[in-house]
Amino acid sequence: MRNRTAHDLLAFASGLVFGLGLLAAGMADPAKVLGFLDLAGAWDPSLAFVMAGAIAVGLVAFGIARRRTTTLLGDAMHLPTGRDVDRRLVVGSLVFGAGWGIAGICPGPALVVLGAGRTEAVVFVLAMVAGMWLFELRSARRAPAAAA
Amino acid sequence: MTIDWPSFTPGAAMAGGAVVGLAAAMLVLVNGRIAGISGIVGGLLRPKQGDTAWRIAFVLGMLAAPVAWMLAAPLPAIRIQANWAELALAGLLVGIGTRLGSGCTSGHGVCGLSRLSPRSLAATVVFMVAGFATVFVLRHGFGA
Numbered sequence: 001m002r003n004r005t006a007h008d009l010l011a012f013a014s015g016l017v018f019g020l021g022l023l024a025a026g027m028a029d030p031a032k033v034l035g036f037l038d039l040a041g042a043w044d045p046s047l048a049f050v051m052a053g054a055i056a057v058g059l060v061a062f063g064i065a066r067r068r069t070t071t072l073l074g075d076a077m078h079l080p081t082g083r084d085v086d087r088r089l090v091v092g093s094l095v096f097g098a099g100w101g102i103a104g105i106c107p108g109p110a111l112v113v114l115g116a117g118r119t120e121a122v123v124f125v126l127a128m129v130a131g132m133w134l135f136e137l138r139s140a141r142r143a144p145a146a147a148a
Numbered sequence: 149m150t151i152d153w154p155s156f157t158p159g160a161a162m163a164g165g166a167v168v169g170l171a172a173a174m175l176v177l178v179n180g181r182i183a184g185i186s187g188i189v190g191g192l193l194r195p196k197q198g199d200t201a202w203r204i205a206f207v208l209g210m211l212a213a214p215v216a217w218m219l220a221a222p223l224p225a226i227r228i229q230a231n232w233a234e235l236a237l238a239g240l241l242v243g244i245g246t247r248l249g250s251g252c253t254s255g256h257g258v259c260g261l262s263r264l265s266p267r268s269l270a271a272t273v274v275f276m277v278a279g280f281a282t283v284f285v286l287r288h289g290f291g292a
Contacts, residue, residue: 004198008205010178015206018171018183018214018254023224026157030226031284034170035155037283042152044162048219051257053165054172058262061173066263071180078180079263082250085202085270093256093271097278099241101286107185107246108210110239113226115155115211120228124239131243132190 003073019112025050028112030104037101172259175206184255185210186246249275 026032027050058105100106105124114121172183188203214223246252249271260268
């Protein structure tokens with residue numbers, strides 16, 4: 001990979017902008033996320049508008065990315081190629097959704113809340129990494145797992 | 149269904165969402181990578197030559213976001229209602245589930261839907277429904 005420093009700086013900038021976007025959108029507030037997930041209570045549809053705003057920009061960006069074989073820096077695109085809706089995808093998403101519903105925290109906001117210095121996020125992120133590590137152990141025992 | 153009008157912030161949500169989309173656009177167009185947080189973090193547990201530094205840089209950027217925000221304005225409220233046991237269980241399920249399902253709200257929900265991926269659409273519908281169901285049971289089920 002060429003321009004490694006440029007890549008790393010850009011990745012830092014992307015993470016920074018991503019986090020600022022989550023904060024601006026109110027999505028770093030787990031209570032607000034739970035307000036979206038609580039359809040039967042007083043419902044706050046904001047999260048759907050966050051998705052809409054993100055996808056509106058994303059459609060343009062990924063539309064361009066799909067037509068390119070290389071990045072703007074001339075390196076290979078790493079886009080997922082899988083198309084099958086398999087059992088693993090469904091079971092994993094069920095488990096993720098259950099965890100999301102318990103605390104109102106998904107991985108992106110978890111990192112932002114951790115950066116804000118909240119000890120609750122330390123517990124959540126450590127447990128999340130432990131969960132990911134359990135997955136790696138399972139994958140290592142089986143055949144090498146396909147990425148993404 | 150009743151709408152919580154005082155909490156509903158469509159303008160800020162849409163604008164913040166567009167900024168999230170911009171971050172994903174930067175990462176895919178310059179680095180050729182999907183801005184999926186669970187995938188970026190999970191990939192650190194399976195280190196490959198030349199594939200680690202950008203992941204760490206992205207995570208550091210996210211951690212720096214609230215610090216950068218505080219240089220300009222007070223941080224918005226971060227209200228966490230879960231107790232320690234709930235946080236630990238939630239984190240564990242999120243960690244296992246996102247790796248098993250190959251993505252989370254960002255990788256499937258934002259990037260995958262933007263790519264018009266049928267896998268990501270399925271994943272997003274499933275984790276949303278699971279999230280709705282979990283909150284329903286915890287807040288309204290079993291006589292709660």
